[in-house]
Amino acid sequence: MRVVDLDRDMRDVIPTGTSRDSEFLFGRMTEVTLGRTRPGPGRRILDVAAGLGQDAAQLASDGASCIGLEPSQRMSQLARLANAPGHGLGPTFVRGWGDALPFASDSFDAVLCKGSLDHFDRPRAALAEMARVARPEGRVVVAIANFESVACRVSRTWDGFREGWLGRELPRGRRHYDVPHDHFTRYQLGLMREQLGEVVEVDCVEGISLAWGLPGWSRVVERLPGFAADAALQVLDAVAGRLPGFADVLVLAGPPRRSATASE
Numbered sequence: 641m642r643v644v645d646l647d648r649d650m651r652d653v654i655p656t657g658t659s660r661d662s663e664f665l666f667g668r669m670t671e672v673t674l675g676r677t678r679p680g681p682g683r684r685i686l687d688v689a690a691g692l693g694q695d696a697a698q699l700a701s702d703g704a705s706c707i708g709l710e711p712s713q714r715m716s717q718l719a720r721l722a723n724a725p726g727h728g729l730g731p732t733f734v735r736g737w738g739d740a741l742p743f744a745s746d747s748f749d750a751v752l753c754k755g756s757l758d759h760f761d762r763p764r765a766a767l768a769e770m771a772r773v774a775r776p777e778g779r780v781v782v783a784i785a786n787f788e789s790v791a792c793r794v795s796r797t798w799d800g801f802r803e804g805w806l807g808r809e810l811p812r813g814r815r816h817y818d819v820p821h822d823h824f825t826r827y828q829l830g831l832m833r834e835q836l837g838e839v840v841e842v843d844c845v846e847g848i849s850l851a852w853g854l855p856g857w858s859r860v861v862e863r864l865p866g867f868a869a870d871a872a873l874q875v876l877d878a879v880a881g882r883l884p885g886f887a888d889v890l891v892l893a894g895p896p897r898r899s900a901t902a903s904e
């Protein structure tokens with residue numbers, strides 16, 4: 641039996657807009673991921689695990705012919721409602737699994753999967769499918785949270801110190817460095833590179849944002865004057881770009897390896 645929530649409704653878990661550093665992180669994640677698909681008129685793009693469909697809609701508004709694939713009935717319905725095209729062509733939404741893409745081989749200029757692969761029960765098979773449906777000169781773009789970011793490592797160590805050495809009780813609930821219950825895989829750079837590298841010639845590895853979730857960081861950013869907060873976030877983001885292993889989010893991309901076949 642597959643343990644995937646087909647009624648999944650993400651509206652109450654998307655933390656965008658809650659703080660300046662979260663907004664920055666999610667904004668940059670979207671900007672870089674969509675940018676790596678090289679959107680534009682005439683491009684055929686597939687968004688695997690499209691969620692509420694906002695990225696597919698953005699790509700369509702940039703002129704691409706975009707399909708959003710999503711297994712959850714509720715999310716697909718919300719995506720259709722939220723992204724009904726006003727003018728011009730909007731995205732198309734299709735229900736389906738990432739590991740059994742209902743599309744012909746070599747049929748997309750780009751395939752993206754943003755913030756979702758850790759939710760998949762068969763991520764390797766899904767990556768093989770993404771490589772299969774991408775054209776030989778196309779792009780497969782994957783964006784994923786890094787659970788070995790410097791922020792996760794420091795926060796984990798700090799909490800261990802407070803609990804183990806100072807005897808403090810930690811706040812109840814999941815810490816941001818713990819894998820959520822609906823994730824199957826705990827990704828970090830090495831694992832993501834290894835899994836994607838099996839089916840894609842990875843030629844781009846980019847880190848996004850640094851320090852998200854560090855104790856006190858969000859409050860510091862809120863208290864800084866706007867220009868200083870923006871400058872700090874941008875400088876750290878530039879460092880993350882150079883040192884992806886430390887970054888909060890990883891974006892990896894490249895053309896498909898043509899020998900790629902579903903392996904799970």
Ligand SMILES: C[S@@+](CC[C@H](N)C(=O)[O-])C[C@H]1O[C@@H](n2cnc3c(N)ncnc32)[C@H](O)[C@@H]1O
Nearest residue numbers: 648689690691711712737738754755756759760
């Ligand atoms: C955190 S949401 C991300 C949605 C979207 N990409 C975004 O960035 O807002 C993860 C999505 O993965 C979908 N999902 C889970 N397992 C899947 C699978 N095996 N194949 C395709 N999508 C899946 C869920 O239904 C959910 O919509």
